[in-house]
Each structure stands twice: as C-alpha cells, then as structure tokens.
Amino acid sequence: MGSVAITAVPSEDRKRSDPTVGLSLTARPNRSLSPAVRNWVAAGMCVPVLVVALVVAAQGAWLVMPFAGLEMAMIVFAFRWLRAGDSDYETVSASGHELVLRRSVRGRTEELRFNLHWVQVVFEPAGIARKSVLALRSHGRVHPIGHLMTEVERTAAADYLVTRIRHARAAAA
Amino acid sequence: MQATHSHPAVHDHHAHAQPTGLMRWITTTNHKDIGTMYLWFSFTMFLVGGILALALRSELFQPGLQLVEPEVFNQLTTMHGVIMVFGAIMPAFVGFANWMIPLQIGAADMAFARMNNWSFWLLPPAALLLVISFFVPGGAAAGGWTLYPPLSVQMGPGMDLAIFALHILGASSIMGSINIVTTILNMRAPGMTLMKMPLFCWTWLITAYLLIAVMPVLAGAITMILTDRHFDTHFFNAAGGGDPVLFQHVFWFFGHPEVYIMILPAFGIVSEIIPAFARKPLFGYTSMVYATSSIAILSFIVWAHHMFTVGMPATAQLFFMYATMLIAVPTGVKVFNWVATMWKGSMTFETPMLFACGFIFVFTMGGFTGLILAITPIDIQLHDTYFVVAHFHYVLVAGSLFALFAGVYYWLPKWTGHMYNETLGKAHFWLSVIFFNITFFVQHFLGLAGMPRRVPDYALQFADFNMISTIGAFGFGITQLLFLYIVVSCIRGGEKAADKPWEGAQGLEWTVPSPAPHHTFETPPVVR
Structure with a gap:
C-alpha cells in the first residue's frame, strides 16, 4: 500500500x-516503522535465533548452526529488501x-x-x-x-x- | 486529453498477463487466494490425518490384532501426528493469517507477496512425500511424530522422506513467519499503533517469532538423524558415543514452543469472536497481549516436562515442574478475560460463539490435565499412557481445531459473501463437542488405568472404554463431512452477507464489502 x-x-x-x-x-x-526501528526488529529476530542455536550447539547439536545461519541470512535479506524500497x-x-x-x-x-x-x-x-x-x-x-x-x-x-x-x-x- | 479505459495498448502490457484458471492459483500473489489455498490444503490434510486416526481407532475397537500389523499401526500413529501437526493445524492458521492480517491492519497485501506464493506451494510436495512414504520399502516413518532415535535411525527410506518433508515444511513456515512479522510491523495503516492491533494479529506476531526461533532447531535435529542414518555420524547413537537423550532435549526445545505455535493463533481467533457476540470490548486487552508474550517466553524453558522419565536431577525436575505450572498463570489470565468479556454482555450464540465457548470449556479441561501432568511424580506414572493422549487432544482438537472452526464460521461471510446455514452450523458444533468428548474423555480413564499409547493391542480390561472411544471417533469424523458440506454450500450460494454480518464485530475487515474484494480497501482505512 x-x-x-x-x-x-x-x-x-x-x-x-x-x-x-x-x-x-x-x-x-x-x-509503519522507521528504518532505525526496523533494524532493531531485525536484530530482535536474529538474536534469539543465534542464542538458541549457540545453546543447542554447545550441547552437541552443532548442526543447528547452519540452519540458524541460513535463517538469519534470510531475515537480513528480507529487511534489506524492505529498506531498498523505502x-x-x-x-x-x-x-x-x-x-x-x-x-x-x-x-x-x-x-x-x-x-x-x-x-x-x-x-x-x-x-x-x-x-x-x-x-x-x-x-x-x-x-x-x-x-x-x-x-x-x-x-x-x-x-x-x-x-x-x-x-x-x-x-x- | 482523454482517459482511456481498456485500451489495447494497456492490454498488451498488463491485462492479458494476468493468468486465469489453474495458472491463477499457481502464480497468484494475492493474500486472499493464498489464504484460501492454505485453508483447503489444511482441510484436505485434516481429512487424510483423520482417516489415519480412524484406522487407528478401528484397530483399537477390540483387543487383539484385527486390521493392521503392529508396525503398520506405528506408521499410522506417526503419520497421523505429523500430518495433523504440520499439514493440518499449522497451515490452517497460516491460511487465517494470510486472509485476515492484511485485512485487519489495513494493508493491501503481504509484505513479500511472491515469497508468500512460494511458502504455500512448498506444502503440496511435502505432503506428497509424507503420503507416498507409506508405499516405499519398510513403509512410512514409525517412530512417533517425535522421531525419537534409535527407532528413527533404524528405519527404512520412509524416514528419509519424512525428514525431507519436514525440512520443506519448515522452510515454508520460516518464509511465512518472516512475511507475517514484516507485514504486521511494517505495513499497518496509518494510525494503527501496535496496541490498537486486533488480538489475532498480536497472537500471530508472537507465534511468528516463536516459529523463527525454533525452526532451525528442528531442522538441525532431523538433519543429525539423517547423518546418523547415512553418513555414520553418531550424534544419537549410544554405541558410537552419542546420546539419544540429546535428541529428546533438542526435539522438545522445538516441540514445546511448537505446541504454543498451534494454540496462540487460536487464542487470537477466540479473542476476536467473544467480544463480537458478547457485544462488549475485549476485557483486558493489554493484559491479553502481555499474557500471550509471557506464554511464548515461558514456552522456551519448559521442554523437559515431556521427558521426566529419562532420568534427570531432582533440581531439574523441580525447575521444569514449576516453570510448567507457571504457564497456567498467563493462560488463566486469558480464560479470565474471555469470561469477563462475556460477563453481563448482550450475548447471542451463533455458531462462531458456540465454538468459542466450547473452546474455552474444553481447552480449559486440557489445560488442567496439563497441570496434572506437570507434576513430576504424577507424570512419571502417566508418561506414555492414554492420559497424555487425552490431554493433548483436548488442547489441540478442542483447542486449536475448535478455534479454527469458530474462525471459519466467523469470517466465512466475509470470505464468500454468503451466510452459512446457521442450523447446520449449530448441529456441527453440538455433534463435534459431543463426539469429541465421547472419543477423548474416556481416554483419561484408560491412561489412569495404565493403558500405554502407540500399542495396537491391549488388555481386556480396557475394552469397553476403547469401544466407546472408537464410536466417538467415527462420529467426530463423519461430523466433519457436515462441516465440508456447510462450507461448500456457503461458497456456492446462500443468503447474501452484509459487509458486517455480526452486530458486535469490530475491525477493519468489516469495513470492506462482503465478499472482500480481490484487492482490498477500496476506501482507505481510517484508524482512530
């Protein structure tokens, strides 16, 4: 819109x-969001993913890491795409x-x-x-x-x- | 100077580029089309999962082995769970999100419309993989929907297909979640602040965050199973130095938030419906938002209550027991607020309200049995019994499914432009709630008496309750064909629906005509 x-x-x-x-x-x-707030939102999505992945990886399930990385890359890409349209x-x-x-x-x-x-x-x-x-x-x-x-x-x-x-x-x- | 309408030059550029027929649905980026496809897909999978459930109940109608071999029974159990969780309930809520979120926040469409199309079209291949896994050597996955090793490491190629399907479904969920978060946060109509958003949007926003946080954990866990199966890793193989209990921890770190992923949007739907039919604003809107957030946060620290019997320190047992009980507080806030909304309201009981009330009543029962199971010494006794089966069906069938039915009846006039048959709708509710309780209430007694789950045969003492449960299951299953008839009849015709068919309904979705135009908001939304 x-x-x-x-x-x-x-x-x-x-x-x-x-x-x-x-x-x-x-x-x-x-x-609805300013670019600065949007960056915080993206960080707010990535940080829990990273923390969860690190904790799980530390317990030995390290194969979670590449998937977490992929997902964070996707989140960053999505938000960069939004910013490009600003x-x-x-x-x-x-x-x-x-x-x-x-x-x-x-x-x-x-x-x-x-x-x-x-x-x-x-x-x-x-x-x-x-x-x-x-x-x-x-x-x-x-x-x-x-x-x-x-x-x-x-x-x-x-x-x-x-x-x-x-x-x-x-x-x- | 002139304004030209339908000029050939424009046709060359645009009009003929719009596909029709089947290609319209394959290539569509419209949130309503995609929402519709999600809902039909999930209903189809609901029927498939339901047929598997009826096969299970048929086998359990009498003690002894009648219809299927034990290994096939395990396959049916596993695929019933996987299909219902990942193929029916989750896509149904995503369908609601697609249909309603842009309408409720005043957006023209989802933030990433093309990605939305991909999210949906990943589902049918994944569903196909799950279904055809029955026909590969060794049959479908049979380790339960939790895919615990060592069973999942030892099975045939059906497990590989299930893992591949789960990866695809997970990718779809992640794309859908990113889309929902960005749509809700970035595309709200001017004036619609976060605390003015409909509760359904709030619950979906929080659900999407949960999905984003836990989906990589599931992907990692099932990939480790895959590498254990084919690449000689030993993540979960005790003989090779691995730890099968690690899988349980990792799986339930995903699995428990997953339970809330399947119930939080249901809370949102019920929170829309009750104020509409009580003709009062929702009691405690702010506390509802905070309660939803609290439930989501707490869902990350309770996973081990699913595995009290694996052996863990008493301190850990106490922690997970108390943390689990703590979830009852925000959930209680929600139930209180729904009841308080109804209190002294000018209530009427059309089908959506009946299902919403049924949801509160039966979901609360499921919540109470959850509290019982949270108590470690009791859980150790009841672990893997039919009491657990009854508990989670009270939460997921009477919870998620009843809320989905409520939502369908509530928004069906907006989707189709027709009113559904109210008499049949009420019949659907009463038959569903009666047969549901016939099916699952008796399973509490079976579990308390010690009948284990995932076993095709049982001692003679359990025969009567199993017979009752099977009769209820068939009644419940057949009742859902009535639902299909009601929905199809409503799509094909019926009384014309007003733009706002429910007197007490609030929200931007009721400001657009019924059926909602393909491109929403012919007049710009105003939020005050």
Missing part, C-alpha cells in the same frame, strides 16, 4: 501566471508544456517527459484477480504508473490527472 500526496490547489493568481501549477502527484510506499517514489508534475514523470524504484531513478498536449491517461479498472492499470501514453508508448498506490488511490489519481491536465491544456491554449 502506498501513500499519495496531491498538492494543495494554488491560488487563482498563480494559476493565471502558470497554468500547470498545482499538477503534482507523489506516491510513496507506506511504512526511497521509492513516483511523481507526476507539469512544467511548462511538459508533463514530467519521475520515479525511483529500488535506487534506479528515471525521468520521462511527455508533451502535455499529446499525453493520454490510460486507466483500466480492477477486475477479478486483476489490479487496475494506470498509465501515461504518448507517441505509441505506454508507461504504467501507480504501482505504489492502492486501488482507490489509483482511481483517484486517474481522475485527478485527467482533470488537471485538461485544465492545464485549456489554460495554455
């Missing part, structure tokens, strides 16, 4: 000076006559620019066993967005983008 921030609607004066102001959508993953984000904003899509997925960032007057918002509602699809399409290429959003957030984001882009175009024209 993600968290979506939509910027506040700007004043009418600012809208008149720049028709694209106010079109800004940011999605980030929802995290900085993920996706923003859609307008700048001049361009719609700018910026996103970062597990440290890999990309920026795509679309002509504001050509870009289409593609939305396909969710079906049974199928998530909804939100994408930006331009010049024959489709760029899915909204993977950090919930279903309702994707739907709201589609409506928001359609409305705001329409306003921006009208103002620019």
